[in-house]
Amino acid sequence: MTFNKITQPILDAINAIVGSDAVLTEKQVIDNYSHDETEDLVYYPEVVVKPSTPEQVAELLKICNIALIPVTPRGAGTGLAGGALPVKGGVLISMERFNRIIDIDEQNLQATVEPGVITEVFMNAVADKGLLYPVDPASKGSCFIGGNVANCSGGPRVVKYGTIREYILNLEVVLPNGEIIWTGANTLKYASGYNLTQLLIGSEGTLGIVTKIVTKLIPAPTMDALMLASFTSNEDACAAVSAIFRAGVVPSGLEFMERRGMEWVIEHDGIAFDLKDGIEAFLLIEANGSNQDVIFGDCEKINEVLEQYNCQDVLFADAAAQKEELWRIRRTMAVSVKSNSVYKEEDTVVPRAQLPQLIKGIKEIGSKYGFSSVCYGHAGDGNLHVNIVKENMSDDDWNNKLKDGITEIFELTVSLGGTLSGEHGIGLVQKDYMPIKYSPVHFAIWKGIKQVFDPNGILNPGKIFN
C-alpha cells in the first residue's frame, strides 16, 4: 500500500471540517500523540485531528480515503500493543472530544455512550443508579471505552461477568468511505445477518471508527469479600485457580501476581505490606453478590481449595480501605514494572488449567535466553501478562535474541490451546508472531474482510496482520 503525504490543500480541508482549534501540527503539541503505553515506541503523525461528531469523522475519512492518507484512530493511548501508534504517519484522529454519556436508560438497563468517555467515569455514572457495567481494565481510570471496544479489552471481572462482547449491543461506526451505520440493534439477542457488532469489537480500528456505543447494564452487586492467598511456588498458585471453579465457585475476580511484581509495587508506591520470606506468588480472589451467607460460603469453599494447593496464608481484607489497597497493588503493577525497567509485555492466554504449565515453561524459556520476567494477570480467565524486563540484558540480546525467546513463549502458549492475546490486542508489536498460531488461510480471510470495509487500506495500517 502506497500512501500519500498530507498536502496544504488537504490540511486546509481538514481545518474547514473541524475548525483550526481541533487540528494540531506543531511537533511539541503532538508529542503526546506519538506514543501509547507500549514499551518505548514513538511514531509521529503528520497531523492530529480532534473531531467531535460522527459527521466530522465521516468528512475526514472521505478525504483521506480519496487522497490515500493513512488514518490512525486513537482513544486514550493506554494500549499495550501499539494499536494507536501512527506507524505510517498521516492523520491521527483523537476521539477525546467524543466524551459524552448520552443516555443511561434505567428502563432497559442500557446506556448509550461516546467512545471517548473514560471507562471508570462511565462505570461510576451507572453505579450511581445502582447498575453495573462490569468491564474494568486495569487502566479503567484513564482508558476510553472506545479503546476497550477496539481491543476487546477485559479486566478482572470478566471471570464472572463475561467478556465485553456480552455488554456491547450496538455500535455507530463511520466507514472509510464516509458512510455512517449502526452495526446492529439495541437488543440483548440478535440473529439477523452477520453480526457486524461482534466483528467490529476487537478489530483495533482497522475496519471503521466507532462513534457511539450502546451497552448492556446489569443490577449491581451490593457486597464483596476479598482475600489474598500466598504460595511458595507459581505452579501451586496457578494450579489452585482451576480447582476453585471445579469446586463450584465463580469468583468475581481471580488474579495471579508473582512476588517480584509485588516487591516492585511496594517499592514504587510505598505500600506497607509484610512480604514474607519464601512466598513466591499470590492469588487475589474476590467473591461478590448481594447475600452475605453466599459470599461467606464461597469464601469457605475457596479456602478449602487453597489449603489443598499448599497455600501458606490467606489475608481477608476486612475493610473497604484494605480492599482498595489490595486492588491498587494489582492495578498498578504494570506501572511499577515499567518504572523499573525497559520491558515488553506479552498477553498470553490459555485454558485456565494449563496455567501451571505455561508459567513453568515461561521461566524455563527465560533461563534459556537469559531474560527474566514478572508475571501477573487474570488467572481465572487463563490470561497471564508476561512482562519481560530488560534489566542487565545487553542491547544486542534485547533487540535481536529476545525475539526468539518470545517466539518460544507463544509457541508454548499455542501448544497449550491458547493464543497470543487475551485482551490487549495484536496491534503493532505482536503482529510478527501471528503466524505461530494462524495459517495463511486465516490471513487471507482477515485481509479479505479488511478489503470489504477499507479497500484502500487507509485505516490503522500496519496493524494486526498487514
Next chain:
Amino acid sequence: MTFNKITQPILDAINAIVGSDAVLTEKQVIDNYSHDETEDLVYYPEVVVKPSTPEQVAELLKICNIALIPVTPRGAGTGLAGGALPVKGGVLISMERFNRIIDIDEQNLQATVEPGVITEVFMNAVADKGLLYPVDPASKGSCFIGGNVANCSGGPRVVKYGTIREYILNLEVVLPNGEIIWTGANTLKYASGYNLTQLLIGSEGTLGIVTKIVTKLIPAPTMDALMLASFTSNEDACAAVSAIFRAGVVPSGLEFMERRGMEWVIEHDGIAFDLKDGIEAFLLIEANGSNQDVIFGDCEKINEVLEQYNCQDVLFADAAAQKEELWRIRRTMAVSVKSNSVYKEEDTVVPRAQLPQLIKGIKEIGSKYGFSSVCYGHAGDGNLHVNIVKENMSDDDWNNKLKDGITEIFELTVSLGGTLSGEHGIGLVQKDYMPIKYSPVHFAIWKGIKQVFDPNGILNPGKIFN
C-alpha cells in the same frame, strides 16, 4: 448465481467420498430432508449426503465448489426460518453423523462436541458432572448444537447466563474450498485478530460448515424456584418484565405467554390447568442459584413488582413435577400452535421496556389486516415470538395481503430499537423484510464477507440476504 445440476460423475464422486450408505437419492427417503419446522415449506435437494468426518465434508465441498453445485448444511431440521431448506436443490449435507461428545474437560470447564449432538443430550452429559451449558432452546430435545451455533439460538436462560456467543469458544470449520480451520482458540478471552468464531456464529451455514465446537461450561446451580403470574392484559404482563430487572433481580427465566397459547397447549397436550376467566397473559418466572435464602429473596422482590403491575395470581410451583409441567407448557406452545392452524412465526426482539408497545402494536396491526396472533417468548430478553395464525383468513389474504401486515410489525419492531430476529435467524422466510432494518451499506458488507469465504456462492444460497 447460476448453479449446475448434479451429474452421474459427481454422484459417483460423492459416493466414493462417504460410501453409498451415506448418500440418499430416492424421493421417498429424502422426504424428511425437504422441510424443517418452518410453516409448510417443502424444497427437495437432489441428493442427501451424510458425511461423518471433517475430511469428508472438505472433499464434498471441494467438488461442489468446482462444479458449482449448491450445498445446504442441515442440523436436526428444527429451524423456524427455513435456513435448512435446499431452495436451490443440489446437495443437502446432513450433519447427523457428527454426533459425538468428544471431550468434557472438567479441569478447564470446557467441552468439545460435534455439531450433530442433540442439545439436551449434551446438556445432560455436562449436568452429570455438575456443570451447566445454559443455552437451551425450546427445541432442546431435538435440535442439534450445530444448528444452535448457525442460528445464534437462544432459549429461556439467556436472560441470566448470556447468549450462545458467550459459550462458544472455538469452531472447527470447513470452508467451501475444502480448507479446514479452527476459527480461534480454546480460551475464555480472545483479542487476536478479527474474531472469526463470532462471525461464524449466526451465519446460518453460509460461510462454512462447522465440524467441531468448543464450549465454555460453568458450575451448575443447585436449586430453583418457579412461579406463574397471571394478568388481565398483555401490556401489564409485559410492563412488569423490565420492572423486575429494575428491582435488582436477574431471573434465570422470564417468559411471556398469551392466554390463547395457553388454551391451545392445554387442549393439545391434555394438561390439567384451571384457566380463569379474564386472565389474558402469563409470566413464567424462574429464579435459580445455590442458596435458598437468595432465591426466596428474589421471589419476594419479584412478587412485589408483580403486585404493582396488576398481577392477579401467582402460582408457586412447589415440586419438581409441577415445575416440569409449567416449563412443558411453555416449551410445547409452538407445537400446539402449529397443530391448530397454518401459521407464520416472527421472532421480534426489542429493548425489553418496549415490549408493551410492541405487543399492543402487533394486535392493532392484526386488527387492521384481519389476522390474529398468538404471542409468547423470552420476554426477559425483549424477544417476542409472534405466531400469526391463518384460521379463517382467505388464501388470497394469507398469501398476498399478510405480507404488508408483517412488514408493519417489523417496521414497528425496528422503530422501537429492535430487529427482525432475536434467535431464529433470517433464513429464507425473513430475508425479504431485511431492508426494513438494514441499508444497502449493510447488504454490501454482508455480501463482501460472503464473497471472502464463498466466492462461488455455493453455501446455503438464497438465505439471509441473497
